[in-house]
Amino acid sequence: MSEQTFTPSETHPRQAEFSYEVGTRLVDSEGNQTLGRTGTITTPHGTIKTPAFIAVGTKATVKAVTPEQVAQLGAQAVLANAYHLYLQPGADLLDEAGGLGKFMNWEHPTFTDSGGFQVMSLGSGFKKVIDMKSVDNSGPDDAVAPGKERMANVDEDGVWFKSHLDGTRHRFTPEVSMQVQHQIGADIMFAFDELTTLQNSRGYQVESLERTRRWAQRCIDEHFRLTDTRVGKDYQALFGVIQGAQYEDLRRKACRDLSQMPFDGFGIGGALEKENLGTIVGWCAEELPENKPRHLLGISEPDDIFTAIENGADTFDCVSPTRVARNSAFYTSHGRFNLSGQRYKRDFTPLAEGCGCYTCAHYTRAYIHHLYKAKELLSHTLISIHNEYFTVNLVERARLAIEDGTFYQLKEQVLAEYYAGGPDPQNPPAR
Known part of the structure; x- marks a missing residue:
């Protein structure tokens, strides 16, 4: 595992415009304090009482539901996707419209995913999911869905990928992701990271984790530069993303590395099997700062919700409620x-x-x-x-x-x- 070579950035004075305050600690049946908690996230567009489920509005819409209806049903925030909005209608258009919230007539807090998940998953032909089948750690490191060709290629500087819409070639780097997300204008953004699958070898997981760490620092540097140059814009919080698959040492290392950086919060992402969800979230919650929020990417099943909350997740999102609805499934x-x-x-x-x-x-x-x-x-x-x-x-x-x-x-x-x-x-x- 390579030595750390980065010099963590200083905090930015405008970070005070975003905050997280811990509320009540979850206590188990024997009176012991657990990792679970309530809290309050404060953004320029309002507060989020946590734990909270963040409705997914991938393309600036929660599918089939108006923003007014999303607010009426009790959602406190929505999460859109930088990859999809970059491709259509374009981040510059959202910037011109006054940002994501104004564009979609949503007055409450907003999140944007960095686009890293979609670049990697769609680029590997896995569509909206990634391969979660664990293997013997021997590879392959170029995991691609059966019958598909690779449409994304990672290097140290970033990722080349083809649009799933028209096949055109595009380039995402940490700097480009920050530029796109600043134009989209969400209250909370995520750093650009490399998504691996459980098909990848441990050796590649280690290499990828180091790359994600270096990209995280580049995201912070570009984020602070844009915060200074885009005068008159609301402050946008930046969350670092914790990878490391199902390896405890890698997950804990990622948490310790990113905790040294001046992120406003953290996203817990990456490949994991459902039965290990609580354990992995718990590892991260033990390592991450108490005074910063933790967002778990991509869950909505009731058992996962309770597991995530008691192990320290504050917010989470998933497309499932609307996706299954379009096939007539109801909860x-x-x-x-x-x-x-x-x-x-x-x-x-x-x-x-x-x-x-x-x-x-x-x-x-x-x-x-x-x-x-x-x-x-x-x-x-x-x-x-x-x-x-x-x-x-x-x-x-x-x-x-x-x-x-x-x-x-x-x-x-x-x-x-x-x-x-x-x-x-x-x-x-x-x-």
């Missing part, structure tokens, strides 16, 4: 079901009894089933509103449960019901 306290089933044709109950969302207050399963079967796009909207509300509300309940000391009771109740299996109790199949 209930008893699990996830598909509205496409014929038995829902005459089901005049809401998607979930007792749900407080707009969809459940006004529409029936029978109506939404009809919309879906008729290929009417309103079905996407109504199910998406419900699924986003379900996820946002679940995390809010977890936050309140930390404050009143009932987190573990809530976790046990929610997970026992959600993963019990069996048919939809509101509409069991006919015998």
